[in-house]
Amino acid sequence: IISKIPQRHVQAKRGKSKKTVPIGQMLFNEAMSRINEPLSFLVASCAAAASLSNDNDAQNELKKAVTQLRRRMAACSDIDEYLEWLKSNKQIFDIKDNSKRVEEMAVFKISTLVSVAVLAEAVLSTCEWENDNVVDSEDDVEVTNQEVEDLFNLRIDAIDRAAEIMSSFVSQKSKKAPSKKSKKLKQVDGNSQDESKESKKATKKAKKCEDEDNASYTTVKSSDINATTLARNKKLVGEAVHDVSPSMNKEFLSRSLRRFGASTTKKGEVDEMFDGEESTDAATRLYGCVPFRRFLLTKSILMTSGSSLIVTPGVRFCSLDEPELDEKLVSFRLATCFSMGPLLLSEFCSNCYRLDKTSAAPNHSLSSDPSLAQLSLRAFNFCVRGMNFHAPNHPMSRAKRVGALISMSIRMASSVVPASKDGWSFYLALKNDAVKIKGIDVPVDALELKKSLIPFISPLSTFKPLEDDGEAPNRLCLFSELILNAMYAEALECSQLIYAAASAFSEPNMREQLSCAFMRAWEMGKGHNVGVLGLDFTDMESDEVFPLSAVMDVTLQLNHQLDGETHVPLLGPLKNVRAARSAMGLPLTMIENWPNKHQERLQREIKKSGGCSITGAVQQLVSALHGTLGGGEHFSDEIENPLTTKQVKLACVKAVIDSSDDSAKERAALGGMIFSSIEAGLDNADFVALKMIPHMKASSLDLAQRFVSSILFSVSKVISTSAPFAENVDCNATFSSSLLKSTRRLYSILVRLILSYMSNPESLASKETKCFLDYITATFMPRISALLLALSKQTMTKDGKFIAESKIESHGKISALLVFEKEKLDNALLKVGAKLKSAGLEEESAWLEEQVVAVHSRDFEINTDEVENAMAMEAPKEKKTKKAAGAKRKVKSEPSKDAKKKKKKQKAEVEEEEEDGEEMNDSDAVAEVVNGESDEEGDSDEESEEEEDESDEDNGISLGNLTEEMGSESEEAEFSD
Numbered sequence: 001i002i003s004k005i006p007q008r009h010v011q012a013k014r015g016k017s018k019k020t021v022p023i024g025q026m027l028f029n030e031a032m033s034r035i036n037e038p039l040s041f042l043v044a045s046c047a048a049a050a051s052l053s054n055d056n057d058a059q060n061e062l063k064k065a066v067t068q069l070r071r072r073m074a075a076c077s078d079i080d081e082y083l084e085w086l087k088s089n090k091q092i093f094d095i096k097d098n099s100k101r102v103e104e105m106a107v108f109k110i111s112t113l114v115s116v117a118v119l120a121e122a123v124l125s126t127c128e129w130e131n132d133n134v135v136d137s138e139d140d141v142e143v144t145n146q147e148v149e150d151l152f153n154l155r156i157d158a159i160d161r162a163a164e165i166m167s168s169f170v171s172q173k174s175k176k177a178p179s180k181k182s183k184k185l186k187q188v189d190g191n192s193q194d195e196s197k198e199s200k201k202a203t204k205k206a207k208k209c210e211d212e213d214n215a216s217y218t219t220v221k222s223s224d225i226n227a228t229t230l231a232r233n234k235k236l237v238g239e240a241v242h243d244v245s246p247s248m249n250k251e252f253l254s255r256s257l258r259r260f261g262a263s264t265t266k267k268g269e270v271d272e273m274f275d276g277e278e279s280t281d282a283a284t285r286l287y288g289c290v291p292f293r294r295f296l297l298t299k300s301i302l303m304t305s306g307s308s309l310i311v312t313p314g315v316r317f318c319s320l321d322e323p324e325l326d327e328k329l330v331s332f333r334l335a336t337c338f339s340m341g342p343l344l345l346s347e348f349c350s351n352c353y354r355l356d357k358t359s360a361a362p363n364h365s366l367s368s369d370p371s372l373a374q375l376s377l378r379a380f381n382f383c384v385r386g387m388n389f390h391a392p393n394h395p396m397s398r399a400k401r402v403g404a405l406i407s408m409s410i411r412m413a414s415s416v417v418p419a420s421k422d423g424w425s426f427y428l429a430l431k432n433d434a435v436k437i438k439g440i441d442v443p444v445d446a447l448e449l450k451k452s453l454i455p456f457i458s459p460l461s462t463f464k465p466l467e468d469d470g471e472a473p474n475r476l477c478l479f480s481e482l483i484l485n486a487m488y489a490e491a492l493e494c495s496q497l498i499y500a501a502a503s504a505f506s507e508p509n510m511r512e513q514l515s516c517a518f519m520r521a522w523e524m525g526k527g528h529n530v531g532v533l534g535l536d537f538t539d540m541e542s543d544e545v546f547p548l549s550a551v552m553d554v555t556l557q558l559n560h561q562l563d564g565e566t567h568v569p570l571l572g573p574l575k576n577v578r579a580a581r582s583a584m585g586l587p588l589t590m591i592e593n594w595p596n597k598h599q600e601r602l603q604r605e606i607k608k609s610g611g612c613s614i615t616g617a618v619q620q621l622v623s624a625l626h627g628t629l630g631g632g633e634h635f636s637d638e639i640e641n642p643l644t645t646k647q648v649k650l651a652c653v654k655a656v657i658d659s660s661d662d663s664a665k666e667r668a669a670l671g672g673m674i675f676s677s678i679e680a681g682l683d684n685a686d687f688v689a690l691k692m693i694p695h696m697k698a699s700s701l702d703l704a705q706r707f708v709s710s711i712l713f714s715v716s717k718v719i720s721t722s723a724p725f726a727e728n729v730d731c732n733a734t735f736s737s738s739l740l741k742s743t744r745r746l747y748s749i750l751v752r753l754i755l756s757y758m759s760n761p762e763s764l765a766s767k768e769t770k771c772f773l774d775y776i777t778a779t780f781m782p783r784i785s786a787l788l789l790a791l792s793k794q795t796m797t798k799d800g801k802f803i804a805e806s807k808i809e810s811h812g813k814i815s816a817l818l819v820f821e822k823e824k825l826d827n828a829l830l831k832v833g834a835k836l837k838s839a840g841l842e843e844e845s846a847w848l849e850e851q852v853v854a855v856h857s858r859d860f861e862i863n864t865d866e867v868e869n870a871m872a873m874e875a876p877k878e879k880k881t882k883k884a885a886g887a888k889r890k891v892k893s894e895p896s897k898d899a900k901k902k903k904k905k906q907k908a909e910v911e912e913e914e915e916d917g918e919e920m921n922d923s924d925a926v927a928e929v930v931n932g933e934s935d936e937e938g939d940s941d942e943e944s945e946e947e948e949d950e951s952d953e954d955n956g957i958s959l960g961n962l963t964e965e966m967g968s969e970s971e972e973a974e975f976s977d
Contacts, residue, residue: 481531565616
């Protein structure tokens, strides 16, 4: 079994070659490759086997051996004693080269130190407290606590010493030989190019290889080690120790969290953090040791997330995230999450009251490690995910398991952290009737889970008026409280926690209500705000921008992306549309869940579309972005009856997305997220239109066509709403180009949909299709035309920098493909219109030709000044002088051809000119007005050009002719550039 343990090589994760890897990391990789025995798994297996034995069994000797090993390692806490054997290692001292001997010594030391750290962690997991008391005396408890402290310190010392050895090796370039002198200036020919680009690249590459070959390594003292390099190497060694170690014993982790975590404060043992002071007992020092508490949280995350292997008697080594687990491991996972979840939430609440343990700390941005509060909430999140694991044979449903875990964790946090008791109690006092959905029967387990999630995410609420105070304060949920106190990292973990718990709902409208609550979580209210925990870090100034895109990603997933706001055609009259959509797994937003100023607009849009339009989270987000960022100058005439900012704005967008440069990255991230939602909707429509509709019969074809029209309608609404503010999302027009790309794809799908009506043209006038095509013609096409114009004129960023030519070329290709797809769409519409007319549906055919075939995306703006300048540069006078000189040279060097052919050709051309002069159309007259020339001048120019063409044909090909053509081509290229 031990030979089959998957060893994770650290060097495999680093995608660097040997030349680019630092010398310290190279030594570390070599040291890890020499550790072949999984000693930690051997110790963990022995401890697991010993746990099955009783005191009277013969296997009790195994338990004694493990205990003896633990005590001996705890007693030998000096890290230098583990390196004594290297002083007598003959293999090292037989190396004659001094530098190689130093490197070999470092490799042996690193491998020894990593083994010591792994073994210390393995035997640390075997420490036991039986019912929080060992045997029958407190002295034994103190002995066990001292062993835990000594073993953890030994692990930390081994990792620190290994990182120090790695950081002491510094690369140093050796002195080079003097380079050859370059050529003198007078010997260099400025008109010649002796060195091409390829030769320069080869020279640079050879120089780089020479530098690497000349590189040597030296060692520095501990005081001269770079602090950044040392911290990076500590993190590297610590991750490697985690990779080659199994998961810790869940009993040890849970009891350690009770003894040395937040639960300790409930018993009055510790009143404050001592940060490892030596004047107290071992339990207090471990409680105040921040690295030890971080270690416990990290090991809890590794076990509950399935990142480390589990060692359990009777079961093979495996992680807890495998899809098909053994029944013993399923029970083990549920029991682990249920026992550790309450402790981890209590740990989070306790850490939130200390500013230096949160992400709101002033110097937290300089640290790469997450805060203790963020780490504890992340561990609790994985416990919720573990309770939501699919266990078909378990008597409790997923919603009931998750709800029970969260409710029990809240009660424990209320008792461990008394300052949060009032906040939690306010929400726990609610009843199931407060979370019911009108018109939908929801199971009791789902209602209990929804009630347990209200303290974490819910809109703004108020207390009941108190007798003493005249005004009640505003009650904020935990997510809003974390945002208000600039604890952004913890807020992101809270959003992931809510998403993990919401996945246990079988009712989609429950998840949709949570998405609305997320988008309204920034509504803080004007009065006094009180959160669940009662935190007050609002005085701390933070320059960070909240990552709104990450939270909005969770919000859109809870809303089922665009599926949640797509009208679905249903058969027969229905009294409860929400229940019918719920049976299909789709939510239907409630207008009452949105701000009061939005509700009138939402009702008006539903009435205008006849029920075909559903406004959900995606549409609300793009509308809020439009109201916040504003529209471009090209869209002022394309938007009829623009909405006021109050009707569309959301506090979350207003608070994060502004005109400052700090939010530029967030705006671009939101644009990419909106584009992903659009593409997901187009994927669904494309699948139905391409894979299903061609094979359907007439009975079900109509429903499928109406469904595709509804999807495309929701997509077109998002694109047309996003088009006005697209140029304000990013600086290089990436979002605008993405919208045009999606529009081209929408046209392509629409062509297939329109052509599918050839078999049932009478269905084209359905409510969904007619509403969609009317919207395309009236709103969508004008805005896309304006977006095309805005994109064609955008050549510079807001910072004054030019957009790359490759980017502009890409934009041009996308625009050209879009126009091509629009041409195909028009042809398809004309074809179906003819089919409608032949079927006797004159009214539908007239509507189709009048409303849809009208083209709005082919309007081009032509400036008269630009035309005149272009014609002046293309004037034939310059060509005439050049070609005349060329003709003289040609006549001298080459004989003329047959004169009869020349006369016949001249006669035919003269006849054509006369016919053209007699039948001059209006376009020629317009051209003459633009040129500003008379008819006689135009005729003379044409005759001179014809004579030049004839002379060229008569004289054939000559060297002068070729050089002349090359010159004219270069002039045209310069003009085009």
